[in-house]
Amino acid sequence: MTTEAVLIQQHLIDPEICIRCNTCESVCPVGAITHDSRNYVVDAEKCNLCMACVPPCPTGSIDNWRSMPKVKAYSIEEQLTWDDLPAPLSEADLQANGVNSEAIAQAPEASGGSEAKASAAVSASGEAVFNSSAYGATLPPWSAAHAYTNLYGPKKPTQATVVGNFKVNEAGTTNETHHIVIDFGSMPFPVLEGQSVAIVPPGVDALGKPHHARQYSIASPRNGERAGYNNLSLTVKRVTEDHDGKPVQGVCSNYLCDVKVGDTLQVIGPFGSSFLMPNHPKSNIVMICTGTGSAPMRGMTEWRRRLRQTGKFEGGKLMLFFGARTQEELPYFGPLLKLPKDFIDINFTFSRTPGQPKRYVQDAMRERAADLVPLLKDPHSFFYVCGLKSMEEGVVLALHDVATQAGLNWEQLGQSLKQEGRLHLETY
Ligand SMILES: Cc1cc2nc3c(=O)[nH]c(=O)nc-3n(C[C@H](O)[C@H](O)[C@H](O)COP(=O)(O)OP(=O)(O)OC[C@H]3O[C@@H](n4cnc5c(N)ncnc54)[C@H](O)[C@@H]3O)c2cc1C
Ligand code: SF4
Ligand code: SF4
Numbered sequence: 001m002t003t004e005a006v007l008i009q010q011h012l013i014d015p016e017i018c019i020r021c022n023t024c025e026s027v028c029p030v031g032a033i034t035h036d037s038r039n040y041v042v043d044a045e046k047c048n049l050c051m052a053c054v055p056p057c058p059t060g061s062i063d064n065w066r067s068m069p070k071v072k073a074y075s076i077e078e079q080l081t082w083d084d085l086p087a088p089l090s091e092a093d094l095q096a097n098g099v100n101s102e103a104i105a106q107a108p109e110a111s112g113g114s115e116a117k118a119s120a121a122v123s124a125s126g127e128a129v130f131n132s133s134a135y136g137a138t139l140p141p142w143s144a145a146h147a148y149t150n151l152y153g154p155k156k157p158t159q160a161t162v163v164g165n166f167k168v169n170e171a172g173t174t175n176e177t178h179h180i181v182i183d184f185g186s187m188p189f190p191v192l193e194g195q196s197v198a199i200v201p202p203g204v205d206a207l208g209k210p211h212h213a214r215q216y217s218i219a220s221p222r223n224g225e226r227a228g229y230n231n232l233s234l235t236v237k238r239v240t241e242d243h244d245g246k247p248v249q250g251v252c253s254n255y256l257c258d259v260k261v262g263d264t265l266q267v268i269g270p271f272g273s274s275f276l277m278p279n280h281p282k283s284n285i286v287m288i289c290t291g292t293g294s295a296p297m298r299g300m301t302e303w304r305r306r307l308r309q310t311g312k313f314e315g316g317k318l319m320l321f322f323g324a325r326t327q328e329e330l331p332y333f334g335p336l337l338k339l340p341k342d343f344i345d346i347n348f349t350f351s352r353t354p355g356q357p358k359r360y361v362q363d364a365m366r367e368r369a370a371d372l373v374p375l376l377k378d379p380h381s382f383f384y385v386c387g388l389k390s391m392e393e394g395v396v397l398a399l400h401d402v403a404t405q406a407g408l409n410w411e412q413l414g415q416s417l418k419q420e421g422r423l424h425l426e427t428y
Pocket of ligand 3 (some may be wrong): 016017019020021022024025040056057058059060061062183262
């Protein structure tokens, strides 16, 4: 067989549907996914078809494959210019490139579906470095409720009306954060705590293309921000500087922080079918978050609080580790203090309080090791981590250290946390 005749399954991302959420890039074990300000793309040289990125993708845009002669594989540079996916090559095109008909007939694309691609998977080589994402579950807890996903896509968003927008941290802080309530009226938009939506900001980007949608975690419980209403809430930080501290004007976060009651938003989703809470009695929930990562934790806590009020549900332990730079910047600080101590065990950490040593959520977790160990051992305990990407590794490493110091086998425990849907990571 000549070099030209080698046929590969090229893994591609559909730029029309992708909401640029970064999930795939963060889970790919071999660094095959990259992005620029326009597109997320897969490097055919690096992708080993392991499929790790497919289940977590909220939109399904990652599940695209093309039979390509290896020498004709689409380059990263080419993919970064796409507005939509190219059509699959025809059999005649493939043959014209020296691929024989036997190879074409055997191609997974011809025999169909993800199963075929998964069977061609190559396992990632063992890594010496600690890889936190290797322990994140892609399945929900066994007692999670059924989540509806992708009811509205980027090509057909639904509309919601803004019914509230107010600040949830102190004025004058750099990390100004808003609580925004939106109502779907009579349009179906069923959600669960831990799911997210995406908002399509109005206007066009520097290339004159419509802005892509940005994803936001739902901060309210399943029966509405106001119980019994078809509404939900979001916790949005106004982005005024990028991750390197350079001044920017984040497109969607600024739009959302400035919306007025009565404005109409374009919404897609809901997204997410694994970062969901357990629903069985006595199940414990450990929530670890920073900043707006508190949004899903607020939804879960509020749902448990409403259940507790009915007197008909026996919840387990709720434990919250919540970090911010200062108390003034921490969203929902006041309301959290009002929750009864026998309902939720709250641990705040602040990393930039003047005159105080820096404290991060993982420091508080280590201090509370004696309480975390029984929870790690208990199959009815579920762990949720949400916030900026930079926190993830430190938090999972803290769980690792707490477990190991208590004589638990982390590799076994970490694998069961993943397989049993007990450790959920959502960082961005
Ligand atoms: C699964 C998921 C859930 C999310 N949930 C929330 C949520 O509940 N609340 C929330 O506020 N955001 C959330 N985000 C982030 C959100 O989707 C947007 O990325 C964020 O609001 C910035 O969008 P923008 O349009 O304002 O900024 P852009 O115009 O897209 O970006 C402007 C610049 O700011 C940088 N930047 C982007 N986000 C941040 C950030 N958070 N901090 C510092 N710099 C940043 C970008 O790299 C870019 O350089 C979530 C993201 C994901 C993937
Ligand atoms: S299939 Fe595996 S190697 Fe390829 S991009 Fe997805 S996670 Fe990375
Ligand atoms: S929508 Fe899917 S393909 Fe796009 S960045 Fe998110 S995970 Fe990746």
